[in-house]
Amino acid sequence: xxxxxxxxxxxxxxxxxxxxxxxxxxxxxxxxxxxxxxxxxxxxxxxxxxxxxxxxxxxxxxxxxxxxxxxxxxxxxxxxxxxxxxxxxxxxxxxxxxxxxxxxxxxxxxxxxxxxxxxxxxxxxxxxxxxxxxxxxxxxxxxxxxxxxxxxxxxxxxxxxxxxxxxxxxxxxxxxxxxxxxxxxxxxxxxxxxxxxxxxxxxxxxxxxxxxxxxxxxxxxxxxxx
Ligand code: IYR
Numbered sequence: 001x002x003x004x005x006x007x008x009x010x011x012x013x014x015x016x017x018x019x020x021x022x023x024x025x026x027x028x029x030x031x032x033x034x035x036x037x038x039x040x041x042x043x044x045x046x047x048x049x050x051x052x053x054x055x056x057x058x059x060x061x062x063x064x065x066x067x068x069x070x071x072x073x074x075x076x077x078x079x080x081x082x083x084x085x086x087x088x089x090x091x092x093x094x095x096x097x098x099x100x101x102x103x104x105x106x107x108x109x110x111x112x113x114x115x116x117x118x119x120x121x122x123x124x125x126x127x128x129x130x131x132x133x134x135x136x137x138x139x140x141x142x143x144x145x146x147x148x149x150x151x152x153x154x155x156x157x158x159x160x161x162x163x164x165x166x167x168x169x170x171x172x173x174x175x176x177x178x179x180x181x182x183x184x185x186x187x188x189x190x191x192x193x194x195x196x197x198x199x200x201x202x203x204x205x206x207x208x209x210x211x212x213x214x215x216x217x218x219x220x221x222x223x224x225x226x
Contacts, residue, residue, distance in 0.1 A: 032163060036210050038171040039113075041123035041202040048076065050168050051125055051201065058161035064148030069132040070157050070196075073187050076125050080186065084128075085120035087182035088175075088198070092117060095178065111211055119173060123200035127172075128183050129158055130193040154196050165201055172201045 016024070055072045063069060075081055092115035096105070120126065131154040135145035147153075158174070165172045180195035189195075 031167065033215070035162065035166040036171070037173050038204050038208060038210065039119055039173055040205040040208040041119050041171070041200060042205050043122050043124060044203055045076070045124045046170060046202055048074075048125075050170070051127070054161060054164040054168055054170075055127065057164035058157045061153065061157035061160050063153035063157075064150065067132075067135060067147045067153070069135075069147040069150045070154050071130040071132065071189070071193055072161075073128040073130065073189075074125060075128060075187070078121065081121040081123075081126055083186050084126060084183065084198070085117055087186065088117050088120055088177040089115055091177050091179060091182065110213070117175070117177070119200045120175075120198075123173075123202040125201045127161070127199040127201055128187060128195060129154065129161070129197045129199065130184075130189055131196045132192050133194055134192050136190065136192055158197050158199075161199070165199075170201050171204050172199050174199060 051074055055074065058072065059068065059070070061070075075084065096115045100108075131150050132147055133150060135147055137145055139145050162172060162174065175198045177198060180198070183189075183195035183198065184193065
């Protein structure tokens, strides 16, 4: 066995009153309910310390066997953003002109999206999240080191990142140009990493509009077994 039982330490936990828990849970719902995907970014720069703090927050996510199978690339360089925009628009052009089904295009109509992706070089920062499909290096038997539940782990980290950005006063878009391998090339990522999500971050433009959509109600998403 290469690994033995990790050292265990006491959990730092404060038990709250029911009232306090209710108040906090109501507040967290109302704060997260105010988060919206934004496609119109002001080009004003954002404090890089804030972005680093949010990425550190995302890195606290749970992960399969605590492998932490994520890398966050923070891109504020204008030339790199431009290269990403151009490559994303080339892929998205193909998506909107044949690769996406008619049903898919119909489902997207309310959101008024097309292959133009100005937010990719207008937003002051892009966070490109990569998943690590295996761990670099070899195990004691000379085999590849494995990661587990990579999709789930990195998905949770991204959710935490979006919540952290929102709570810090920023707006973001979860963007999934596909295929995304151009991001590995532009950002020079190693072969065990695959692009997972591309997140433009910044402030909204003054006249930023968002689609007037409604969220499902609690009754629609909750099934209780008491
Ligand atoms: N990736 C494309 C298409 C797209 C797909 C879904 I599903 C969306 O919710 C939004 C867009 C694009 O970014 O335009």
